[in-house]
Amino acid sequence: MTKKVSIPAKGRPREFDREQALGQALKVFWSKGYEGASLTDLTAAMGINRPSLYAAFGDKESLFRAAVDRYEAERLSFIQRALDQPTALAVVESMLQGVVRLQTRPGTPAGCFMVQAALVTGDGAKGVCEELRSRRSAGEVALRKRLQRAKKEGDLSSDANPADLARYVSTVIRGLAVQAASGATSAELRRVVQLTLRAWPG
């Protein structure tokens, strides 16, 4: 647990809160995508000017990567809590409900940052596109490992395929992201979750 109480330092003190500004940048990338978010959009939302942005975060891609980390740390903590559930069914149920809550929460952009910030891009942004792809894959891998454990523990039927089940749940999660970005309500998506769970073995 590291304190964040800004050590004195010696030059002119920064006039904005770095974490709060990063949070605003995250929202811009989240709602407009990496390519759709201009530096003008970003600095306006963050309440700072360009040199301050570059001094604090580096270039646009570095700022984006900081936003990815921030999203994961601040918004995806429910995933670990879901993985810690005692049964496989409880894990996926908790995960799906958490996804719906995150992606339809008022005050934050609809949909999933990891999907819509850079699902596909032009040549100049292939790096961030691949970064998000890799992070999405990591989520699916974590779920697969959890289901493999559940199968070993007898908590998941012996003829179930953890890899396929993890991919199925991940696919629904990505679909929920698109639906949320398109304006679906949380009530609608909760009913999708209910139907999704009917495919669960056992």
Place this chain on the structure above:
Amino acid sequence: MTKKVSIPAKGRPREFDREQALGQALKVFWSKGYEGASLTDLTAAMGINRPSLYAAFGDKESLFRAAVDRYEAERLSFIQRALDQPTALAVVESMLQGVVRLQTRPGTPAGCFMVQAALVTGDGAKGVCEELRSRRSAGEVALRKRLQRAKKEGDLSSDANPADLARYVSTVIRGLAVQAASGATSAELRRVVQLTLRAWPG
């Protein structure tokens, strides 16, 4: 059935095939997204120069809308065939399999044009973003109506909810799109389809 045999015309004849060029533009938008596709990308893939593009298609947004129509007419015809299947289960099974085939076909970009070409955008492209959203919604509506008919015909159990089922299937379809865009194979996605169908009532 209208013939396309290029009527005589009187000025200098066009040196490229409009439909073939549109097909190339579609692929560029499909793989890079609306914002990620520059006019330089487009003209290079189409094998024409800018004035030819503007004379034949209008501005970038008009070209994009023509590509949307082309995609729908050329790639989504399987949807109508799926809706024509005799039973509700056959409808969704046919539709899901068609989606997997389309989104993992070699020679065309991975994923779904309707999703990734403009899932979210900057302010300058909200029009095309909304256009795609509306087209996606139309697909879900068509499926819902088909399932409502199936319920009336007794082909879908009386306690099933067509709206929820249509949204569930649509959500999986959107998820398949994201997975395909991320590099999932058709074999992997077919197994997702199998699991999806296990949630089907009856």
Place this chain on the structure above:
DNA sequence: AGCATTTTGTACCGTTCAGTACAAATCAGA
């Protein structure tokens, strides 16, 4: 007070963007 250090605001850089002016080229019809 004076110096070193850092941030801030303005004003700018070169590049790329979507879109176009214009003249040469190629056709149909007279």
Place this chain on the structure above:
DNA sequence: TCTGATTTGTACTGAACGGTACAAAATGCT
């Protein structure tokens, strides 16, 4: 071989892009 109509290639436009130079302002340290 003209004339009118259309397409083609080059070369360009103004605007927006990401990124930065620079001087003024604000701090800690001596």
